[in-house]
Amino acid sequence: MASRVALKAGKGKNVKKSAAAGEDEGSVAVAAKFVKEWSTWTMKKAKVITHYGFIPLVIIIGMNSDPKPSLSQLLSPV
Structure with a gap:
């Protein structure tokens, strides 16, 4: 039973230490999430722009090339 109390006390100390460092990690996590969402949004828009x-x-x-073909010459398969 005493070992359980010691483990709980150990967790509490570690939680306090990580909570102080967690503020920095939290802001990094928010920034990473923002970058991930932004890059996903950008890639979706780039895909649509490329497609159309x-x-x-x-x-x-x-x-605009040198021989100046007509539009029908550009679109014909021959």
């Missing part, structure tokens, strides 16, 4: 913007980008680059 790739073909128009290819057409614009093709229209």
